Amino acid sequence: MKRVILHSDCNSFYASVECLYHPEIRKKPVAVGGEPEHRHGIILTKNIIAKKYGVKTGEPLWKAKQKCPDLVIIHPNYPLYLRFSRMAQKIYLDYTDRVEPFGIDESWLDVTGSTGLFGSGETIAQEIRNRIKAELGITVSVGVSFNKIFAKLDRVQ
Ligand SMILES: [Mg+2]
Known part of the structure; x- marks a missing residue:
């Protein structure tokens, strides 16, 4: 058989869950990543809008911010x-x-x-x-x- x-x-699992809880960012480029306050860490997930700016999973937050200055970065929950x-x-x-x-x-x-x-x-x-x-x-x-x-x-x- x-x-x-x-x-x-x-x-875009983490980003999708965050957008559910923060409807105000739904139409913005969103990424979930580590320690945004220190500009350390990497992008763990991004939504489709962030993807259009060329934001990639695994890249450093500062680099993603360069490509997409309006990127909303959320600490993972x-x-x-x-x-x-x-x-x-x-x-x-x-x-x-x-x-x-x-x-x-x-x-x-x-x-x-x-x-x-x-x-x-x-x-x-x-x-x-x-x-x-x-x-x-x-x-x-x-x-x-x-x-x-x-x-x-x-x-x-
Ligand atoms: Mg997935």
Whole structure:
């Protein structure tokens, strides 16, 4: 029997969660990064607007500020991100108990045994995208394939 594997990845995870809690910055370039008050640290995530300015994950904050002087830099709030991560996991567990988290914002889901109940891999992927958007307020990309690698490469937003 062919396996059905989903890979779910929260988009711009930290930045998306911060924008939920700070609606006033939603339309601004936003990055989450370490120690902005000391100009130390690096960009951990950025939203799509910051990306358009060429802000890159992993680059020093000062360099990102050079490219995008209006960049709003937010110190990471890991307990908050962990809460969202757990809420996403809870949704995944409604479809299968075979969930393998990878880092804080990615998971593989083996839904091979769930398709009889919930429909095809694509149907489950779409339902997960809709539910995460409706219940958590953030977006996820979900890929579907017959193994973990191809599921990760098959990203649909
Ligand atoms: Mg991600």
